[in-house]
Structure formats: C-alpha cells, structure tokens
Amino acid sequence: xxxxxxxxxxxxxxxxxxxxxxxxxxxxxxxxxxxxxxxxxxxxxxxxxxxxxxxxxxxxxxxxxxxxxxxxxxxxxxxxxxxxxxxxxxxxxxxxxxxxxxxxxxxxxxxxxxxxxxxxxxxxxxxxxxxxxxxxxxxxxxxxxxxxxxxxxxxxxxxxxx
Numbered sequence: 001x002x003x004x005x006x007x008x009x010x011x012x013x014x015x016x017x018x019x020x021x022x023x024x025x026x027x028x029x030x031x032x033x034x035x036x037x038x039x040x041x042x043x044x045x046x047x048x049x050x051x052x053x054x055x056x057x058x059x060x061x062x063x064x065x066x067x068x069x070x071x072x073x074x075x076x077x078x079x080x081x082x083x084x085x086x087x088x089x090x091x092x093x094x095x096x097x098x099x100x101x102x103x104x105x106x107x108x109x110x111x112x113x114x115x116x117x118x119x120x121x122x123x124x125x126x127x128x129x130x131x132x133x134x135x136x137x138x139x140x141x142x143x144x145x146x147x148x149x150x151x152x153x154x155x156x157x158x159x160x161x162x
Contacts, residue, residue: 001111001131001132001133002131002132002133002134002139002143002146003129003130003131004129004130004131004132004146004147004149004150005127005128005129005130005150006127006128006129006150006151006153006154006155007127007151007154008125008126008127009125009126009127009154009155009157009158010119010123010124010125010126010158011116011123011124011125011126011157011158011162012122012123012162013122013123013124013162014118014121014122014123014124015096015097015116015117015118015124016096017162018096018116018124018126018162019095019096019097019099019116020096021160021162022099022114022116022157023090023093023095023099024073025071025072025073025074025075025076025088025090026071026072026073028069028071028076029071030160030161031066031160032066032067032069032071035063035066035067036063040063041059043159044059044062047152047155047156065078065079065080066078073090074089074090075087075088075089075090076088083105083106083107084105085105086103086104086105086106087103087104087105088101088102088103088104088112089101089102089103089104096116097115097116097117098113098114098115098116099113099114100112100113100114101113101114108132108133108134108138109132109133110130110131110132111130111131111132112128112129112130112131112150112153113128113129113131114126114127114128114157115127115128115129126154126157126158127154128150128151128153128154128157129150130146130149130150130153132146134146
C-alpha cells in the first residue's frame with residue numbers, strides 16, 4: 001500500500017470536540033447547508049491555487065454534487081466526477097484520536113486515517129494519511145494527485161468550525 005501524509009495542522013478546538021465532529025459524518029450537513037453562502041467560494045479559492053480554481057460552471061457543478069450528498073453517521077455518499085458514485089465509510093473509531101475511513105465504489109482501494117492529538121485544553125493537532133493499493137501504471141498516472149490530497153484535506157479540516 002502506498003501512503004501519503006499531510007503535515008500536522010493546528011485546530012482551534014479541543015481534541016474531544018474535533019473527534020466528535022469527524023466521527024459523525026452527519027456533521028458535514030453544515031457544508032451542504034452553506035454551499036450557497038459566498039464564503040464557500042472564498043474558502044474554496046483560499047485552498048486552490050489561482051490557476052487551478054474552478055470556472056463558474058465547474059463551481060456550480062460542485063455545488064450541485066454537494067447538495068446531492070447523502071449523509072449518515074457512518075457514511076457520506078455522492079457523485080464524484082469521472083469516478084461516479086462513491087461512498088466514504090467510517091470503518092474504525094478510536095476516541096478521541098483516530099477516525100479511519102474506506103472508499104467504496106472507487107476503481108482502486110483507498111483508506112484514509114484522520115489522526116488527532118491534543119495540543120492543550122483548547123487546541124488540537126490533526127494529520128491526514130491516505131493509503132491506496134496502486135499498481136505501477138496507475139501510480140504513475142495519479143500519484144501526484146494523491147500526494148496533494150492529504151494536505152488539502154488536512155488544511156480544510158483544520159479550518160472548519162468545531
């Protein structure tokens with residue numbers, strides 16, 4: 001399994017609150033509820049380099065996909081561009097330090113670990129690791145995207161309100 005890790009991010013919330021939010025995927029409802037808020041586009045633009053930002057049409061397509069996401073405490077399901085319908089399922093929880101997820105419906109097996117540690121009583125640290133079973137040819141095609149994915153996800157998770 002090839003693994004790709006983010007840097008450690010600081011989160012302005014106690015580790016128990018961060019874990020509670022990430023261990024229940026229905027908490028992502030706040031993203032669906034705010035997808036039409038202008039701050040959504042600002043947050044997205046702050047995460048994406050200027051030359052890679054979505055066009056207005058791509059942004060509207062992203063918003064529509066987010067609106068159609070289905071959430072349960074253990075899963076988030078939706079349509080992801082060329083990959084089709086994908087489900088992200090929590091397969092392990094270790095309170096308050098780990099949430100492990102697996103992707104279902106993807107063309108390759110993908111596992112994601114979100115690790116959390118307390119910094120002090122009001123702040124935490126967070127790191128994301130993505131693991132994927134890749135053969136040589138697939139790795140050459142998508143490795144650069146997989147290398148960036150954990151960092152982008154960790155950055156996003158460090159900025160959401162807890």
